[in-house]
Every structure is written in structure tokens, then in C-alpha cells.
Amino acid sequence: MIAFSTLYKREVRRFLRVIGQTVVTPIINSSLYLLIFGVSLGASIELKSGITYLAFLIPGLVMMSVLNNAFQNTSSSIINSKFHGELQDMRIVPLSTQTILWAFSLGGLTRGLMVGVITFTVGAVFYFIQYHEFIGIYSPLYLLAFLCIGGVSFSLLGISVSFWAKNFDQLSAIGSFVLLPLMYLGGVFYSIDLLHPFWQGLSKINPMLYFINGVRYGLVGVSDVNVNFALMISTFSLIALMLLASRAVKRGTYSRW
Secondary structure, rough: OOHHHHHHHHEEEEEEEEOHHHHHHHHHHHHHHHHHHHHHHHHHHOOOOOHHHHHHHHHHHHHHHHOOOOOOOOHHHHHHHHHHHHHHHOOOOOOOHHHHHHHHHHHHHHHHHHHHHHHHHHHHHHHHHHHOOOOOOOEEEEEEHHHHHHHHHHHHHHHHHHHHHHOHHHHHHHHHHHHHHHHHHHHHHOHHHHHHHHHHHHOOOOOHHHHHHHHHHHHHHOOOOOHHHHHHHHHHHHHHHHHHHHHHHHHHHHHHO
């Protein structure tokens, strides 16, 4: 527990040192998304669920912030440790694979949840200004479950990708050309009910759809997919990524690369 606590605290202190990246940037990004899509265009968009487009948008932005920041935190931390030789030091200290895995993962989750709370707060302010009422939380249990499962899953994904990447360019390419498009196509800005049945079926292959709709159900009570099925898919994704990250840590930390 001492080793786990030390690694976890190191991860938290590391991202708190760049407070502009972890706090100021999400406020600016969320404000721009909400102003352009939620306020300016939202009034002309009608949804079958009956909720306003701004209320539909806020949960998607919250989950996108959590996933993106959880991934960035672990991937940047691991790849910096990898190239600075710190991972070599972990071979000679009594740290188990699971200790390393969960300390980094929970550090990423902590950053993701922090940014998610900031994003929700900014969204709640916009919603209050627009409709003169506070946006509520429909199901706190589902909300917390999907946020934690999603945050840990993408923290684990960040660990796996950072061990695979040979340089920062490869890491950046995965984030920009794979993960970001999947998030955008996962229902952050639109409901899949508006799509042609072919594209609806294709969208359901995207695991981001289930993470995002789970948080949307937790906040506003609507979802494009069955929420329990979304929870099952999200849990399965967590288990698969945990196995992948565990293998990456074993090979990357305890063997020569």
C-alpha cells in the first residue's frame, strides 16, 4: 500500500503542476463547444427524446473530457518515464504489476473526474443562463459507474498505447486519428436516432457510444441504447483493456525493450 500510495500521489502531483492544462484549458474548450453548438445552434435542433439540445450535449462533453484526460494522463506519464529511464528503476524495487497498473490508472481517473466536474459546472452555468433552471442528475449511481468505468478504461488504454509507442509522434497519432474521431462519432454531438439504419448499426460497433450514453442516462435520463446493455459492454471493455495493459506493463517494465 505504501508503494501504491506513493505512485498514485506522484501521478496526482504531476498533473496538478500543469494546472493550466488540467483546469483552464477544459474551461475554455467546454465554453466554446457549449456556446457554438449548445446555445447558437441548439435552439434550432429538436430531439425525439424531448429534452433540449443543450441538456443533450452536456453529458457527452463531460464523458469526452473524462475519457480524453484519463488517456492523456497515463500515456504522457508512462512515455515520459519510458524515455527518461524511470521504468528501468521499477525493475529493482518491489513493485508488482498490479501496483503499477492501478496507481497509474487511478491517477488518470482522478484527473479525468476533476476535468469532468469542471466541464459539468461550466455546462450547468450555460444551462442556467439559457433556461433559468439548474440541470439535475437523473441517476447518480449510473452516472458514477459509467464515469469510473470509462475513466479507468481509458487510463488502461493510455498505458497500453504508451508502452507500444516508440515516440511521441506515434502516441499523438493514436489520440488524434483514432480516439478523437471515435469519441466524436460516439454520439457526443448527435443522437444516432437521427441516422440512417445502416449508420446506426455501424455506430453501435463503437464502444464510445455506450460510455457516452451511459453518462447521458445518468444525467438527463435518456439514452440511444439500453443502459444495462451499455453497462455490460463498458464493463467488458474495462476487463479487456485491463488484461491488455497488464501484459504491456509486464513486458515493458520487467523485460528489456
